[in-house]
Amino acid sequence: MAGVMTRKVAFLFLGETLLIPHLYPIVEALAAAEPTLPIELWVSTSVHETLLARWSRGLGQVTIRRAPGFRALPGYVEGDNPPLPPKLPTLFRLLPHLLGTPxxxxxxxxxxxxxxxxxxxxxxxxxxxxxxxxxxxxxxxRRAGWRTLVAAERDRQALIDGGDAPERIVTTGYVKAAFRQRTPAARLFADPRPVILYTPHWQAHRSSWWRWGPEVVERILADGRYNLIFAPHQRLVERVPELRGFVAGLAGRAGVHADLDSFAMVDGSYTAAADLYLGDTSSQVVEYMMRPRPCVFLNALGADWVDDPSYAMWGAGAVVDSLDALIPAIDAAPVLHPGYRDFQTRFVETALGDVSGGAPARAAQAVLAALR
Structure with missing residues (x-):
């Protein structure tokens, strides 16, 4: 399709809020590298618009634009995952606005x-x-894109093995590691007890929730020596509608912060705040281990996990096979952690590559190369 190209870059914030921390640090790095480069941030809802407008004030030549089908959602708490307009109609209505964008x-x-x-x-x-x-x-x-940016060499090799041209795949490191706009953790609890983060997976065949979840929460709260952040994957509530009632029943109880919707669930706030990770197969554990700390894993389904690559992260901590072993495993985790530290460091390097904060600048250089 023909059209006059104007020197600018567009970023598409049309999907779930969980995508924002994977994309916005590149905006910041690009604006820092080329302060006069026009950058357009296309948003699908007022939730996206509010967050990005606050962060990008005074940031280079950044403009926020509403995509066709934009939804104003005044009743939504800032950052809550919003209902999105249909993605494909939005994209094809947005196309005329993108034709002049290189x-x-x-x-x-x-x-x-x-x-x-x-x-x-x-x-x-x-x-x-x-x-x-x-x-x-x-x-x-994916192969229709000019470049694909991946965190680690493992990802790059997987794409090449799948048929991608090597020159198309750029390893940057983990962009989200540089996301700065997190929810302060200090306000979550009144008492300075160790913080456990429990993050059950949203798929029943991989999750501890259906068999053990409510009892896990109750046993930790009854023990009374720990603060608990209960923040499952956002999609768990789709599979378990009664989860909202369970969380409502936790309101007002000491030592627990439960969250099903807020931006803090996806921006790295909770993985940064925790002293111990408790979960099953959620990928949040990889982000948590960017700073090595104790982990405990729940084998609620009785998985034969030792040689199964889907459970590779379970080498990062103790694996609990019964509810009666839960609290003893949590108590022992800080003492046993030195034996798992090297594994955690290697696992993160393999899964995420560089997590030092340099990934957005590398991604910005790939964008500038595309402009050239």
């Missing part, structure tokens, strides 16, 4: 329908999201 950056596969189905001159750059992701790495839509 480079578009996104963090999800849906946006790649545009370069995959249309002969566009615009170069799309896709950055992987997720920690130790198990997504369909070789999906044909």
């Amino acid at each position: 480079v578009v950056v996104c963090a999800e596969q849906t946006s790649l329908w545009l370069p995959a189905t249309l002969p566009l001159r615009t170069r799309f750059i896709d950055t992987f999201h997720g920690a130790g992701s198990m997504m369909a790495r070789g999906h044909w839509r």
